[in-house]
Amino acid sequence: MLMDKETTARPDERDVLGISRLGLAVGSGERATPLLAGVTVRVGRGETVGLVGESGSGKSLTARTALGMLPPGARATGRVTVSGVDVLAAGRRTLRDLRRTRVSMIFQDPRASINPVRRIGDYLTEGLRARGVPARAAAGQALDLLDRVGIRDPRAAVRRYPHQFSGGMLQRVVIAGALSTEPELLLADEPTTALDVTTQAEVVGLLRNLQRDHGTGMLFVTHDLDLAAAVCDRVYVMYAGRIVEEAPGASLFAAPAHPYTKALLEASPSVHGDKAAIKAIAGRPRSLAESPSGCSFRDRCPLAGDDCAERVPAHRPHGASATACLRPEQVMP
Amino acid sequence: MTMARSLAAWLGRRALAALVTLLVASILIYGSLRLVPGDPVLAVTGGRRLTPDQIAALRAGYGLDRGLVQGYLEWLGGVLRLDLGTSLTYQSGVTTLLTGRLGVSGLLVAYSAVLAIAFGLAVALVSAVKGGLVDRAASIVAALTTATPTFVAAIGLLALFAVGLGWFPATGAGTGLAGRLWHLTLPAVAMAIAAFGVLARVGNAAFAGELGREHVEVARSRGVSGGAIIRRHVVRNALAPLLTIAGLLVASLFVGTAVVETAFGVDGVGSLLVSSVSRRDFPVVQGIALVAVALFVLVNTLVDLALPFIDPRVTVGGLSR
Ligand SMILES: Nc1ncnc2c1ncn2[C@@H]1O[C@H](COP(=O)(O)OP(=O)(O)OP(=O)(O)O)[C@@H](O)[C@H]1O
Numbered sequence: 270m271l272m273d274k275e276t277t278a279r280p281d282e283r284d285v286l287g288i289s290r291l292g293l294a295v296g297s298g299e300r301a302t303p304l305l306a307g308v309t310v311r312v313g314r315g316e317t318v319g320l321v322g323e324s325g326s327g328k329s330l331t332a333r334t335a336l337g338m339l340p341p342g343a344r345a346t347g348r349v350t351v352s353g354v355d356v357l358a359a360g361r362r363t364l365r366d367l368r369r370t371r372v373s374m375i376f377q378d379p380r381a382s383i384n385p386v387r388r389i390g391d392y393l394t395e396g397l398r399a400r401g402v403p404a405r406a407a408a409g410q411a412l413d414l415l416d417r418v419g420i421r422d423p424r425a426a427v428r429r430y431p432h433q434f435s436g437g438m439l440q441r442v443v444i445a446g447a448l449s450t451e452p453e454l455l456l457a458d459e460p461t462t463a464l465d466v467t468t469q470a471e472v473v474g475l476l477r478n479l480q481r482d483h484g485t486g487m488l489f490v491t492h493d494l495d496l497a498a499a500v501c502d503r504v505y506v507m508y509a510g511r512i513v514e515e516a517p518g519a520s521l522f523a524a525p526a527h528p529y530t531k532a533l534l535e536a537s538p539s540v541h542g543d544k545a546a547i548k549a550i551a552g553r554p555r556s557l558a559e560s561p562s563g564c565s566f567r568d569r570c571p572l573a574g575d576d577c578a579e580r581v582p583a584h585r586p587h588g589a590s591a592t593a594c595l596r597p598e599q600v601m602p
Numbered sequence: 603m604t605m606a607r608s609l610a611a612w613l614g615r616r617a618l619a620a621l622v623t624l625l626v627a628s629i630l631i632y633g634s635l636r637l638v639p640g641d642p643v644l645a646v647t648g649g650r651r652l653t654p655d656q657i658a659a660l661r662a663g664y665g666l667d668r669g670l671v672q673g674y675l676e677w678l679g680g681v682l683r684l685d686l687g688t689s690l691t692y693q694s695g696v697t698t699l700l701t702g703r704l705g706v707s708g709l710l711v712a713y714s715a716v717l718a719i720a721f722g723l724a725v726a727l728v729s730a731v732k733g734g735l736v737d738r739a740a741s742i743v744a745a746l747t748t749a750t751p752t753f754v755a756a757i758g759l760l761a762l763f764a765v766g767l768g769w770f771p772a773t774g775a776g777t778g779l780a781g782r783l784w785h786l787t788l789p790a791v792a793m794a795i796a797a798f799g800v801l802a803r804v805g806n807a808a809f810a811g812e813l814g815r816e817h818v819e820v821a822r823s824r825g826v827s828g829g830a831i832i833r834r835h836v837v838r839n840a841l842a843p844l845l846t847i848a849g850l851l852v853a854s855l856f857v858g859t860a861v862v863e864t865a866f867g868v869d870g871v872g873s874l875l876v877s878s879v880s881r882r883d884f885p886v887v888q889g890i891a892l893v894a895v896a897l898f899v900l901v902n903t904l905v906d907l908a909l910p911f912i913d914p915r916v917t918v919g920g921l922s923r
């Protein structure tokens with residue numbers, strides 16, 4: 270434990286999000302189940318950072334710790350800071366203020382995110398009112414926000430209910446709600462997964478524009494590697510509760526430095542023109558608790574050798590990436 | 603404009619459905635009492651010797667000499683004029699008998715409903731929010747109270763608070779509002795106990811379900827305070843299903859007055875029903891049954907009318923609010 274602390278690079282105080290060596294486990298003693306281990310992620314001011322991985326790799330868990338939202342009964346180790354505030358050590362009030370003013374999260378399913386029996390206007394003003402904005406001013410700002418995310422006739426929209434909107438429109442409303450607090454950090458957890466392709470593009474474009482205008486840092490969680498590479502400045506690739514590679518968005522396609530990243534790329538339909546070229550990753554995704562010793566990916570990895578079982582590989586630079594693989598030079602794009 | 607018209611049409615349909623229900627119920631009520639074996643007039647006059655002429659006159663007076671259909675139509679005609687016939691034993695109009703007692707029974711039902719709903723939902727909410735040991739204890743209490751028959755509760759309360767401690771009167775309905783409430787407290791509690799258990803259980807499930815919704819999690823992620831989340835996202839959303847259950851319970855409390863009013867010697871509709879059944883005073887039994895069904899239909903219709911205003915997803919006549 271002490272070793273960990275000493276080897277951890279001091280997080281940059283200007284980062285809006287600094288997660289370093291985050292570990293997460295539920296249960297205690299013999300029955301403890303580890304969910305995350307040694308997760309280090311940073312998001313600079315105004316930066317867009319991707320977090321990609323298969324279902325169950327721990328992307329949502331990681332993003333939610335930035336809000337101080339741990340699963341019930343979970344214990345966390347390591348350090349999580351948002352704009353310098355230590356989230357894991359923060360009390361209830363500090364967390365609440367943090368959520369009201371500095372971090373906003375956008376969830377996957379907009380229809381489940383908004384209370385179905387309250388009006389759209391109530392959803393938007395709720396966040397503002399929690400920050401202490403007076404009712405009248407909040408109502409005015411709600412109209413403004415809807416206008417900014419491209420909803421026509423905001424005056425009518427605030428009086429309508431969620432079921433009267435399409436999924437894409439609702440996600441715009443959710444984005445408007447997230448922006449209402451003028452956050453320094455936006456956590457977008459698969460914000461386009463529940464939407465159709467054209468709507469996806471619109472919503473991503475909207476997020477990018479708004480983020481650029483406000484200088485907001487964004488952690489963009491997705492299982493879509495193409496999208497991440499296109500949108501993000503940097504991308505973290507996650508597997509079984511660990512970060513296995515960190516690379517600039519642009520170089521991820523050209524030079525994957527971890528066999529898992531390469532496998533993800535090959536499994537992605539849009540990279541390859543013909544269907545036959547899609548290669549599913551052999552075996553099924555592992556959770557941290559059931560992954561093998563050493564490198565978690567070694568039982569599914571074509572390059573794995575005996576040395577991979579010895580210990581969890583440390584991150585080391587390779588090309589533009591930092592990779593947790595012992596033989597990144599054998600990973601061919 | 604179309605909105606208002608569709609609302610009117612919807613209200614009209616609801617009213618029509620309620621009327622049809624009442625009509626069917628009235629046929630069943632009248633028919634079943636006429637078809638019961640034994641002559642009610644003989645049972646009522648039992649012992650006294652009457653001339654055949656007198657008996658015939660009585661039978662004619664109660665419409666028993668006419669056929670089923672004609673007798674029903676005459677009875678229905680009376681009902682529409684708010685005339686429920688004449689009691690066989692009291693020698694006064696059933697309508698008069700009922701109106702006097704409906705006040706007492708109505709107060710008893712309302713008192714009991716307020717107790718059951720307030721305590722039941724409070725326990726449900728606290729146990730759903732706190733979870734753990736509190737939740738476990740509450741579910742045991744709810745199961746025990748649900749399983750307690752009203753007459754057992756009545757006897758227990760009588761023994762403890764009226765006879766043992768002497769805090770509350772054992773019989774009568776009291777005078778003046780304060781006296782009424784004081785006298786009706788034990789009967790109301792006795793009736794409320796089972797309804798409390800049902801509400802504590804159903805309410806707990808409803809609140810726990812709403813607490814687990816993603817929009818509640820989202821509200822937390824936005825820094826909305828705990829109290830506001832419970833008010834605006836949990837209680838507000840559980841309101842529609844709970845209103846439906848509460849409506850049914852209130853209607854069933856009305857039926858429960860029969861046991862409780864008899865046990866506590868309260869002169870209300872319930873005890874009148876019990877005594878009338880044993881004396882075979884069929885006009886009174888018919889009248890009470892009809893009023894009970896009418897109240898049931900009324901409560902249910904009111905709940906249905908309220909639902910679209912509570913849950914915007916419930917549509918009114920095909921159009922949403
Ligand atoms: N409260 C919890 N208790 C135990 N295990 C949990 C809990 N929450 C999540 N997990 C487990 O942690 C792992 C990671 O979950 P997480 O939701 O972060 O995945 P994800 O990467 O976001 O996947 P997806 O793409 O499906 O959203 C999963 O295997 C999940 O089963």
Ligand SMILES: [Mg+2]
Pocket residue numbers: 328329330458
């Ligand atoms: Mg997820």
